[in-house]
Amino acid sequence: MSRRDVLRANDQRFAGVVADLTPGEWAAPSLCTEWRNRDVLAHLVVGCSHPVGALFGTMVRHRNFDRANTAAAREVARDRGAAALLSDFRTVSARPAGVGRYFPARLLLGDHITHELDILFAIGREPHIPPRLLDAVLDTQVAFPNPFVPAYRNSRGLRLVAVDTGWRHGDTGPTVAGRAAELISVLGNRPKMLPQLEGDGVEALADRVLSRPSRTAG
Numbered sequence: 001m002s003r004r005d006v007l008r009a010n011d012q013r014f015a016g017v018v019a020d021l022t023p024g025e026w027a028a029p030s031l032c033t034e035w036r037n038r039d040v041l042a043h044l045v046v047g048c049s050h051p052v053g054a055l056f057g058t059m060v061r062h063r064n065f066d067r068a069n070t071a072a073a074r075e076v077a078r079d080r081g082a083a084a085l086l087s088d089f090r091t092v093s094a095r096p097a098g099v100g101r102y103f104p105a106r107l108l109l110g111d112h113i114t115h116e117l118d119i120l121f122a123i124g125r126e127p128h129i130p131p132r133l134l135d136a137v138l139d140t141q142v143a144f145p146n147p148f149v150p151a152y153r154n155s156r157g158l159r160l161v162a163v164d165t166g167w168r169h170g171d172t173g174p175t176v177a178g179r180a181a182e183l184i185s186v187l188g189n190r191p192k193m194l195p196q197l198e199g200d201g202v203e204a205l206a207d208r209v210l211s212r213p214s215r216t217a218g
Contacts, residue, residue, distance in 0.1 A: 003105035010109060010133060011093035014116050015086055017128070021119075026082040031118040031190040040115050041085045042076040047099060047111065048092035110137040110149060110184075117185045121192055127181045131165040134180035138162065141187060142169050151187035154208045158201045160187075174201030 001009075018041070026038040035043065080088070113129060114137075120127045141151035142160070159170040162180035176183070178197040185193050191209050194202065 003109070006133075006136075007105045007109050007112070008094060011112060012090065013130075014112065015090050015093075017116070018119060019086060021082065021123075023082070025123045028123055030115075030122045031185065031192055032115075035118075037119045037122060038082050038085065039074055040118055041082065041089060042074070042080070044112060044115060045085055045088045045092060046076055047103070047108070048089070048096045049098055106136070106140045107146065107148075109133070110141050110146075113137050114149065114184060114188045114190075117181055118190065121185060121190070129181060131180065134162070134184065135165050135167045137184055138167050138169065138180060138187075141184070149188050150208075150212075151184075154187045154189070154205060158205060159199075161199075174204060175199035176201040176205050 021037070026036070026041075028037055029035075030037045030040045032040060076085070113133065116129070117127055119125075138151075138160075141149055142155040143152070145152045155169065157170075157173045159168070159173050159175045160183060161168050161175060161177040162183055163177050164179045167180055176197055176199045178186075178193070182193040182196045186197060186205065186209060189209050189212060191206070194206050194209065197205070
């Protein structure tokens, strides 16, 4: 199965997971401080379908990626309910266009799983993401710098251990241990799950994450 096929299968799994969220849960704040959960879903729709030129134009108007990202998602979410957005996501994730056609599938997998956790952790729901996908996201995010997800920077000099999947990273330095989903979320600058992590490296990781918590990117 190609990486693009893995991404499509994961997107359909995610759509099934969130299909039963209540209106109140969709309206609740996500772990991205600028967005409600419905805005996160709209962002995923935008990421799979927004024309490159339109996205560039939005960035020029707002003079900042985060502001442009926020504006694009809110514009899509404004006139679409959660059910309609979810239908849109099923369609565009199966046949991505615009930005979604050109962004590497392995990075999009990390982005989509991170945003799934933004939604589920925010409303106290337990994620049930296949371990092999969690490990794949961690492998990618700590391997090289990504302008949208600071996991590479946040992981430097730390030994990371996913206690549920067995994933490990780093041979030296203080240790941070937790479930794979928690590591993905925190390494992506979401501080909510920091209390669930253990080890003598948690304080160093917390300092990095809390120095610039996530607004929308990632």
